[in-house]
Amino acid sequence: MPKKVVIVGGGVGGSFVANKLAYKLSSEVRKGEVEITVIEPAQVLHYQPGYLYVPFMELPSDVMFRSPKKVLSPLVKLVEKPAAKIDLKAKKVQTADGAEYPYDYLVVASGAVARTDAIPGFNKTWYTLWTYEGAKALRERLRSFTRGTLVFSVTSTPYKCPVAPYEFLFMFDDYLMSTGLKKDVKLIFTTVAPHLHAQPNVNKFLEEQMKMRGIEYRTKFEVKEIKEGEVVGPETIKADLVVAVSKHTPADVVVNSGLVDQSGWLPVDKSTLQIQGGSGVEYAIGDTTNLAVPKAGSVAHFQSEVVASRIHEEITLGHADTVYRGRVICFIMTGFEEATQVSWNYENPALYPPPSSKFFARLKDLTNYSIWGVMRCGL
Incomplete structure (x- = not known):
């Protein structure tokens, strides 16, 4: 039986994890030893950072929107149904139609919802x-x-x-x-x-x-x-x-599965990103977690590398050593043509931002226009 990796959510975090795993475990997937499944009901994914520009000058549609099928590696199975329940004890995810997806490893990357x-x-x-x-x-x-x-x-x-x-x-x-x-x-x-x-x-x-x-x-x-x-x-x-x-709030599947803590968010270990109360094979990344880091795409990206590496290490080595150190990088647009950038982690607070310039604005443009390709390659 193949090792089953089930990822709930196909946005930035979920797609990055899936594609990184598809790259790291490509041989195992092709041999049928590992199976990677993403559960994502959306027919079209939105580049949510692009919403900032919509009131002024909407980004091109191929930047704002992308089909999950075009984002995910062909080595990843896509289930186009909403996840309805996550059962940590039984180690399975149930979709709205009652279908069940057992897992050996679980990644919850279902994001946050503006109510x-x-x-x-x-x-x-x-x-x-x-x-x-x-x-x-x-x-x-x-x-x-x-x-x-x-x-x-x-x-x-x-x-x-x-x-x-x-x-x-x-x-x-x-x-x-x-x-x-x-x-x-x-x-x-x-x-x-x-x-x-x-x-x-x-x-x-x-x-x-x-x-x-x-x-x-x-x-x-x-x-x-x-x-x-x-x-x-x-x-x-x-x-x-x-x-x-x-x-x-977190997505309904997280709330309805009783996975949130008193903060209203999904509790995870700040270093390993393992879900608290799980069996050690369940992870959560991005906006859905209770971590004291920004709910931002860059954070989900950095966390996806940690989780993909840990699952890869567990499958190939039998133990995982990679940890998340709280890495954050954030652009701040200070106008249409200028921006600055800040970064920090658990041990090192952010320095005062460098002067705003067109250089940082162009770097953010590069991120906006390349994100789907970077995601598709699992970089």
């Missing part, structure tokens, strides 16, 4: 960047927004891509400057968090950028309600346009 129903009035009294439909609706709204107050509120943490709110504000500020509308538009940012960013040097950089651009910000601002024309919290802020980050 737009958590705040009444989605795409009417408030807009978001965290769904494609929301980003498109925001684009239409911005076309008629030429004066007034735009309030951007982070209503819940954690959420996907923690720097995206600032990138949007900096890019929109660029737009206001270039069109001569800045004098007629006021930008206000609120967050429920006690800071703009958990990394002190990144927080300092963002505070300086906000002050330099005249963007007001309030921390520890718990939004109670978003109504037509106002954001209600510790104070009521009048708003002509509201953009918000709604509550994020």
Whole structure:
């Protein structure tokens, strides 16, 4: 019987794990000794970091979207059905139609979901960047927004891509400057968090950028309600346009399988990425975990290499030594044509970001336009 690797979720993390394993274990897969299966119901995968650009200038469709069949290695089996239950004791995954997929190794890479129903009035009294439909609706709204107050509120943490709110504000500020509308538009940012960013040097950089651009910000601002024309919290802020980050949760299959802890996320070992409460052969990566690292594609990418290496080592050597050291790399767009970059890990906090430049903006462009190819090759 072949060793069965089942991966729940075919997004960035899941596809990277699958393709890395297909490369590392290609001989074993071809001999029928290993079987790699990805359970992913979506007919089209979205490049979610691309949502940032949609309100301004949507990226080409072949950058924004890709079929899972074109992303995954031919050595990987694709099950195009939603996973309904993960049973760690029985070591199997059940799909919505009742089919069961037993595993010898499990990787949960089902991501996080922006719950737009958590705040009444989605795409009417408030807009978001965290769904494609929301980003498109925001684009239409911005076309008629030429004066007034735009309030951007982070209503819940954690959420996907923690720097995206600032990138949007900096890019929109660029737009206001270039069109001569800045004098007629006021930008206000609120967050429920006690800071703009958990990394002190990144927080300092963002505070300086906000002050330099005249963007007001309030921390520890718990939004109670978003109504037509106002954001209600510790104070009521009048708003002509509201953009918000709604509550994020793991995918339904993780929650419904009873795998979350008191934080609401899937608990894993910070170094091995093994699911706590499992038998040692179950892993989770990316946005679904409870780790104190950003919920971002780059993090899922780095974690995918760790998990793929550990499974490869277990199958070929009988033990696994590779560990995740908390590696994070993040671009921060400071306008349409400039960006900076920060990185850190468990032992080394982020340094103060280097000056914004076109160089980093082009590096981010390179990432945007190459990600599907890099993923397909399992790099």
